[in-house]
Amino acid sequence: MDRRTFLKSGAAGGLLGLAGCLGSDDAGQQDTTEETAETATTEETTTEGTETTAEETDEETTEADEGLSGTLTVATYGSFVDAPSSAPGPWLKETFEERHPDVTVEWATPDNEMNYYIQRAQQGVDIDADLYVGINVDHLIRIDEQLGDGGLFASSVDALEHYDHVEDDLKFDPQQRAVPYDTGYISLVYDGTEVEDPETFDALTTDEYAGDLIVQNAQSAATGRAFLLWTIHNRGEENYLDYWEQLVDNDVRILGSWDDAYTAWDEGEAPMVVSYSTDQVYANREGADLDEHQVSFLDGQGYANPEGMARFADAPNPELAEAFMDFVLSAEAQGEIAMRNVQFPATDWAELSEEFEEYAKVPDDPVTFTYEELQGNVDEWVDTWARQIAGK
Amino acid sequence: MTRDGALALGEAVGERLERRALAVLGVATALVLAVLFYYPVLTVFADALRTGGEWTLGVVRAVFTDPFYFGVLAPLFEGDLAGVGEVAESTPLGLFGFTAYQAALSTVASVLLGLPGAYVLSRYEFPGRRTIRSLTIVPFVLPSIMVAIGFYAFFGTNGLFNDLLAVLGIGRVTVLGTLEAIVVAHAFYNAPLVARVTTAAWESVDARTVETARSLGANPYRAFVDVLAPQLLPAVLTGALLTFVFTFMSFPIVLALGGFELATVEVWIYALVQQLDYAEAATLAVVETAISLGLTYAYLRYEARQAGGRAANPPARKRLLPDDFSPFAALERAGVVAYALVVAVVFLGPLLSMVTESLTGPQGFTLRYYEFLVERQATGADFQTKPGVAVRNSLLFGAATLLVALPMGVTISVLTTRGRRGSKLADAAAMAPLAVSGVVVGLGMLRGLVFGVELWGHRIQVAGTSAIVAAHAVAAYPFVVRNVSPLLASVDRSMVESARALGATRVRALLDVELPLVASGVAAGAAFAFAISIGEFDSTVILATGSSSYTMPVAVERYIGNRTLGPATAMGTVLLAVTSLSFVVIDRLGGRWEA
Numbered sequence: 009m010d011r012r013t014f015l016k017s018g019a020a021g022g023l024l025g026l027a028g029c030l031g032s033d034d035a036g037q038q039d040t041t042e043e044t045a046e047t048a049t050t051e052e053t054t055t056e057g058t059e060t061t062a063e064e065t066d067e068e069t070t071e072a073d074e075g076l077s078g079t080l081t082v083a084t085y086g087s088f089v090d091a092p093s094s095a096p097g098p099w100l101k102e103t104f105e106e107r108h109p110d111v112t113v114e115w116a117t118p119d120n121e122m123n124y125y126i127q128r129a130q131q132g133v134d135i136d137a138d139l140y141v142g143i144n145v146d147h148l149i150r151i152d153e154q155l156g157d158g159g160l161f162a163s164s165v166d167a168l169e170h171y172d173h174v175e176d177d178l179k180f181d182p183q184q185r186a187v188p189y190d191t192g193y194i195s196l197v198y199d200g201t202e203v204e205d206p207e208t209f210d211a212l213t214t215d216e217y218a219g220d221l222i223v224q225n226a227q228s229a230a231t232g233r234a235f236l237l238w239t240i241h242n243r244g245e246e247n248y249l250d251y252w253e254q255l256v257d258n259d260v261r262i263l264g265s266w267d268d269a270y271t272a273w274d275e276g277e278a279p280m281v282v283s284y285s286t287d288q289v290y291a292n293r294e295g296a297d298l299d300e301h302q303v304s305f306l307d308g309q310g311y312a313n314p315e316g317m318a319r320f321a322d323a324p325n326p327e328l329a330e331a332f333m334d335f336v337l338s339a340e341a342q343g344e345i346a347m348r349n350v351q352f353p354a355t356d357w358a359e360l361s362e363e364f365e366e367y368a369k370v371p372d373d374p375v376t377f378t379y380e381e382l383q384g385n386v387d388e389w390v391d392t393w394a395r396q397i398a399g400k
Numbered sequence: 401m402t403r404d405g406a407l408a409l410g411e412a413v414g415e416r417l418e419r420r421a422l423a424v425l426g427v428a429t430a431l432v433l434a435v436l437f438y439y440p441v442l443t444v445f446a447d448a449l450r451t452g453g454e455w456t457l458g459v460v461r462a463v464f465t466d467p468f469y470f471g472v473l474a475p476l477f478e479g480d481l482a483g484v485g486e487v488a489e490s491t492p493l494g495l496f497g498f499t500a501y502q503a504a505l506s507t508v509a510s511v512l513l514g515l516p517g518a519y520v521l522s523r524y525e526f527p528g529r530r531t532i533r534s535l536t537i538v539p540f541v542l543p544s545i546m547v548a549i550g551f552y553a554f555f556g557t558n559g560l561f562n563d564l565l566a567v568l569g570i571g572r573v574t575v576l577g578t579l580e581a582i583v584v585a586h587a588f589y590n591a592p593l594v595a596r597v598t599t600a601a602w603e604s605v606d607a608r609t610v611e612t613a614r615s616l617g618a619n620p621y622r623a624f625v626d627v628l629a630p631q632l633l634p635a636v637l638t639g640a641l642l643t644f645v646f647t648f649m650s651f652p653i654v655l656a657l658g659g660f661e662l663a664t665v666e667v668w669i670y671a672l673v674q675q676l677d678y679a680e681a682a683t684l685a686v687v688e689t690a691i692s693l694g695l696t697y698a699y700l701r702y703e704a705r706q707a708g709g710r711a712a713n714p715p716a717r718k719r720l721l722p723d724d725f726s727p728f729a730a731l732e733r734a735g736v737v738a739y740a741l742v743v744a745v746v747f748l749g750p751l752l753s754m755v756t757e758s759l760t761g762p763q764g765f766t767l768r769y770y771e772f773l774v775e776r777q778a779t780g781a782d783f784q785t786k787p788g789v790a791v792r793n794s795l796l797f798g799a800a801t802l803l804v805a806l807p808m809g810v811t812i813s814v815l816t817t818r819g820r821r822g823s824k825l826a827d828a829a830a831m832a833p834l835a836v837s838g839v840v841v842g843l844g845m846l847r848g849l850v851f852g853v854e855l856w857g858h859r860i861q862v863a864g865t866s867a868i869v870a871a872h873a874v875a876a877y878p879f880v881v882r883n884v885s886p887l888l889a890s891v892d893r894s895m896v897e898s899a900r901a902l903g904a905t906r907v908r909a910l911l912d913v914e915l916p917l918v919a920s921g922v923a924a925g926a927a928f929a930f931a932i933s934i935g936e937f938d939s940t941v942i943l944a945t946g947s948s949s950y951t952m953p954v955a956v957e958r959y960i961g962n963r964t965l966g967p968a969t970a971m972g973t974v975l976l977a978v979t980s981l982s983f984v985v986i987d988r989l990g991g992r993w994e995a
Contacts, residue, residue: 090784091961092772098781115783119941120846123676133851133859154676222576225660227671256661261577264655264667267960268548275552275559277576290963296762350962387675394671395468398663399491400498 077110186316193310310371440844514594550750594639601635809880
């Protein structure tokens with residue numbers, strides 16, 4: 009057993025014991041908690057310090073956290089914490105609580121996801137959460153439209169030690185509120201036993217692929233929206249509607265959600281579906297036939313869809329929120345999130361398994377629209393598209 | 401006070417309470433409706449007329465004159481007759497026209513598929529009849545994702561149905577992306593509803609009227625058309641109305657099985673709400689609701705005219721194997737067998753396919769999805785969804801909903817069937833929870849009750865278990881009303897009046913005279929109330945936020961994982977098993993009361 013593991017398990021064990029005794033603490037016993045927190049600080053500093061050294065990040069072992077304590081409420085989408093076998097949430101909570109024994113992580117997973125918090129802010133109701141995990145660029149645009157510029161979230165990047173490790177081209181918020189923690193590349197997944205790789209956007213409109221593609225509704229599904237934006241990126245703002253008319257003429261199927269589409273594809277309704285380029289990671293884990301899970305990067309491209317996290321502007325525990333964000337960006341957490349969420353890490357130092365390295369495919373030419381390019385445009389693009397498709 | 405005195409006082413108080421009971425129940429019902437339904441929904445509807453803090457008709461006008469929504473009606477609304485031709489070429493139906501069209505097709509399909517079922521269930525005696533009757537309501541509670549999986553697995557390109565067709569040399573059919581898929585899926589949900597409502601009515605017809613007609617020389621066909629059919633028609637139309645309203649507001653099935661090319665108004669409302677575009681969403685929702693309510697009102701007027709005095713006296717049931725083989729009897733049995741085959745294909749096929757999916761992984765048969773459920777129950781964290789808790793909550797909420805919705809429904813039935821002028825309007829208003837979409841109710845609840853309302857500096861919030869039960873009851877009681885009212889209206893009034901003349905209070909007369917006569921309707925309503933509670937999703941998920949009051953359908957949705965529906969289908973199978981069992985139990989208990 010090496011020193012790091014020993015220290016970690018020893019210290020964590022001792023601290024967990026303490027935390028166990030304090031588990032039922034409520035506001036009335038605040039003082040005791042704080043006292044314990046102070047006693048715990050020394051030990052914890054050692055743990056944290058050793059960890060940092062071991063991971064060869066920087067030599068600043070002196071920078072101890074201030075004995076963080078309290079309840080951290082992390083808002084996110086449901087499948088981040090509760091999806092069977094693939095949710096990173098439980099690991100994040102457990103590991104973070106091990107490192108900060110006086111901290112309890114609570115998840116909030118409102119059904120309306122980000123809209124829930126936008127609506128709360130509109131109604132003047134307290135937010136009651138410290139940070140949100142799972143923001144994308146659409147959310148930011150909607151927030152800024154609905155609540156005025158810079159609403160709801162505040163920037164934390166100055167407080168984040170590990171922010172330098174985040175890949176620059178994934179940073180999607182000009183105001184730096186949202187910090188990327190993973191990314192996916194939208195691509196086609198096709199059954200290689202049924203069809204050849206279409207390779208280009210043009211091929212999708214030919215007879216050879218008539219009725220072969222399932223996509224998602226761009227109004228309601230993130231993948232569907234990403235695919236629509238990808239076609240706009242590829243064909244241009246003037247021509248994308250014509251391209252879609254050709255797709256519809258070629259019998260493309262537009263289903264409601266990614267689940268609907270993937271289920272239909274899985275049941276053999278059509279051989280190609282819009283999904284993520286990490287599809288083989290999961291398929292391999294499940295023991296599925298990889299010939300039936302091939303990834304196609306049309307025109308060598310894939311549409312990047314980074315996910316970010318941000319601290320609520322009036323978070324009850326801003327320091328805790330920032331500590332958690334830094335933890336999410338740590339090399340270990342980055343690897344775990346990538347593998348459990350089946351997405352790529354957003355940093356340059358994630359610890360990834362061989363399996364992931366082998367089966368997660370990266371496009372030669374990742375494309376995406378920036379916040380500025382989308383702002384003021386995306387609603388109209390989606391709306392015009394939707395009216396063309398649904399017009400009777 | 402002496403013991404006798406106390407007793408007398410108690411009796412007096414009891415009598416007064418009893419006399420006031422209907423009024424008290426009526427007021428309580430109105431209060432629950434106001435707080436849990438009208439207030440939240442009106443908050444959303446107000447958005448249609450209020451943009452940027454000002455009242456305006458701008459959005460409403462824009463929606464009505466948009467051909468995308470109203471097709472050829474749009475230029476007419478604008479008074480632009482010349483524009484009609486142009487619109488007729490590009491978007492003749494508009495979103496509303498198409499939505500009504502698919503709802504009409506779905507309704508016809510549901511009635512055609514449901515009526516023979518009602519006939520078989522009410523006119524034949526065979527082993528397992530009561531169980532099958534109880535199970536007719538099961539499809540109603542299945543989450544749409546389960547139905548979609550079942551449909552793909554069974555009717556899909558590589559499904560069993562297509563394999564059968566191929567073996568028979570008929571050739572394969574495409575399910576995905578067709579209007580037919582939507583219509584069949586809607587029939588899957590709603591034909592059982594039509595069958596159930598009609599069965600309840602068929603079981604309480606007056607057979608003596610048929611006998612009289614026959615003795616006067618009418619052949620069986622004439623006796624059916626002239627005497628029996630008018631007694632059944634209100635129930636059939638109730639089923640048709642409910643089906644139309646539901647399929648008019650359908651959206652998950654449309655998106656999962658049909659595709660976005662076949663988008664309905666509700667699909668659009670959902671998308672607008674997602675984009676927080678309340679003004680346009682609210683306007684569409686108001687129009688949608690007005691159409692549903694208009695239909696309900698028209699139906700209620702019709703129903704009121706049908707009321708005639710009769711007493712329940714159902715004809716004896718036939719045996720499946722006839723005593724003497726006449727050609728007609730043989731033909732009829734052949735029809736029953738053919739119908740049973742259709743039922744097996746349309747209902748059992750998708751259900752069994754869904755169960756099969758839960759037992760199949762990439763490498764064939766597996767029990768690991770059920771192992772997942774067991775493990776999650778045993779070791780799941782607090783913030784994770786446990787199957788056992790979901791089952792317990794569903795059953796508890798279902799039972800509590802029954803207790804609340806039955807009195808609410810019966811009260812409204814009594815108050816409106818014996819009402820005076822305007823009672824049909826009141827009845828339509830009481831039916832409104834049927835006519836408002838789940839998206840709107842959910843949004844209204846979120847903004848009005850979950851976030852809380854500022855009153856005198858305090859924020860009053862309604863959430864948690866009792867709010868969920870109340871919301872379920874609000875959604876469920878219209879079914880009690882629609883099952884009880886037509887029967888109640890046809891109870892011979894003179895019987896009630898005799899009871900009253902003999903000194904019975906109104907409540908006594910209701911309990912002792914009327915309710916036993918409409919018991920089959922009450923039992924049908926009870927099954928629906930329970931089903932609504934078990935299957936309800938929108939308001940449950942909103943009111944259950946941050947608590948452990950999730951139900952089975954909510955658990956199904958939460959178990960949908962990244963690239964795997966295995967655990968979700970396993971939970972769906974649990975839902976199927978638990979609800980099937982509960983409906984059999986409810987019907988048996990209800991049946992004891994009926995007898």
